[in-house]
Amino acid sequence: MGFLGVLLPIFAIFILGFIGQKKFRFDTKVISTMALYLMSPFLVFRTFYTTEFEKDYIYMIFYTVSLCLVLILLVYFVAFFRKYSIRETCAMILASSFMNSGNYGTPVVFLLFGATGLKYAIVLMVIQQMVMCTIGVYYAAKGSPEGNGIQSALRAVRRMPIVYGAIAGVLFKYTGISLTEPMLAAVSLVADAAIPTIMITLGMQLANISMKKVAVNKLSLSLFLKLAISPVIAFGISLALPVDDLVKQIMIIMAAMPTAANTTMYALQYNTDPEFVSSATFVSTVLSLVTLPVVFFIVI
Helix, strand or coil: CHHHHHHHHHHHHHHHHHHHHHHCCCHHHHHHHHHHHHHHHHHCCEEEEEECCCCCCHHHHHHHHHHHHHHHHHHHHHHHEEEEEHHHHHHHHHHHHEEEEEHHHHHHHHHHHHHHHHHHHHHHHHHHHEEEEEEHHHHHHHHHHHHHHHHHHHHHHHHHHHHHHHHHHHHHHHHHCCHHHHHHEEEEEHHHHHHHHHHHHHHHHHCCCCCCCCCCHHHHHHHHHHHHHHHHHHHHHHHHHCCCCCHHHHHHHHHHHCCCCHHHHHHHHHHHHHHHHHHHHHHHHHHHHHHHHHHHHCCC
């Protein structure tokens, strides 16, 4: 059971959200918005408020951006030889280059490494959100009829509350503003609710995904890049970085996570082949039950 013992409880929560959505047809967007805009900023704030800054965080930024750019270049390489359209290329980038570090990767790291690993996972989640709401939105918009990538990306960054939570946590910590115990307890109540809520939300989002008209060949390439090539690239990047072994393990595990659920929302919003992107999200999440234990066995 070993590593499956880590993944199965997480999948049980995903399934809870999946069944609940099939049965009750909740408004997933409302719950997702609540988790993103109300809960996650408190989780991020608490992490940056209570954690000492480490030079590893700079290397984590380099790792996240480098991994994303290398994967994007690989997609362009594939698209060139397969003669994909701009829309198909952008959809492939959304499906292959962004990992689900929030409502999947963070809980996995927490179960594997405890609170010590969680602080690094949350920092990676914030960095990944920044990358997704800039580079991700850019490609989503580029693949749409409007093609208004840069302006859309800038608007998305301004609206991203996780970023403000991180800034507030740093400001409170390094300007000497201290929270009273009752105030910190209130922050912790909301922060502790964030992870289970976003996990249930992912299950709900998966229940809404359509698998109609799946391009099998293109989907297979995307899954190979996301689940197999991505952790190999992350391993290579981590070797070049002077970071702790724990951080290297978390980097590789995060890279092996399935397609980020947010990319489905971006694809839907900009009409960038949403059927393909949503299919990649669903299938990669299911397949990760097989691929992640292999990565755990090699890395840990």
